Amino acid sequence: MRRLSIIIITALFIVSCSGSSSHDGDTGNSTIDASLYYYQAQPDDVLTYTSHTVTTITGQDPVETDVTEINTFTQVSSIPAKYNYSGTIAGPYILETYTEDGETAGYTYYSLSGIEIIDDDLEHFTNIDYTTSTGEDEPEQIIIGQSYSYQDNETLFSSETGAEVGSSTFNVTQTAEKVETITVPAGSHETLKFQVTISSSETIGDTIESLTATGYTWYGKNMGMIKYISTPETTGGSITITTELSSSSIATSAIQTHSQLNPSPAPGAHFINQFSRPLLKRQKDLIR
Secondary structure, X not given: OOOOOOOOOOHHHHHHHOOHHHHOEOOOOOEEEHHHHOEOOOOOOEEEEEEEEEEEEOOOOOEEXXXXXXXXXXXXXXXXXXXXXXOOOOOOEEEEEEEEOOEEEEEEEEEOOOOEEEEEOOOEEXXXXXXXXXXXXXXXXXXXOOEEEEEEEEEEEEOOOOOEEEEEEEEEEEEEEEEEEEEEOOEEEEEEXXXXXXXXXXXXXXXXXXXXXXXXXXXXXXXXXXXXXXXXXXXXXXXXXXXXXXXXXXXXXXXXXXXXXXXXXXXXXXXXXXXXXXXXXXXXXXXX
């Protein structure tokens, strides 16, 4: 499953990352501990992103739009019964509420160690009980130039009734490019850059909806994803979506790295990343 790789941006990090540009560039064939660039959200985190979309239709001027995305995390004791979750992973849980321009766009429930259990875009949801996963969405030991893939096969349920309505397949390939320092509205940071290719297919009744997109992801050291560029395939024009971290609110005492929170992830234990159902749904809406 997929969720926004969490960014922890504080003044402490901004200071600690200053001067890191000397590490920019290709690191050859050496192994990089990528877990240092991931972060799992904790209760009371609030993360704000700005997403800028440029849509161009052949023969017309580009149309630019901006969306403010806010991810708020709270601790809850249970998962609502409508999701029919087995309870294999006991509570309490972390609930992520995702909004776009102030409107609620989705909910995701995680274990305290970051395993995604329910991912709901308010139209359809997935349940870890009915998901099979292969590969790693956030590989911890990587080599520049090598590619890393994973796949989710999921059953889809109606967000309104909880009834099974279809299925989806989701594939991601990430190629490690380099370590570099970039600047986003939340500051300048040393990052690990990946080239990303995604493809997804949803079957609901007689309708099959597909999405293919390419792009780049930048993971900030000790922060998670701080920037993502996506270019969904479309006909008769082009679409480019650029999402950057603009601000965050987190208690510095809660800072822990990906590997500290879950040193031995179980199969299918996908940490928060940029491939949430609400974000994928927005990309599909754009190309319809």
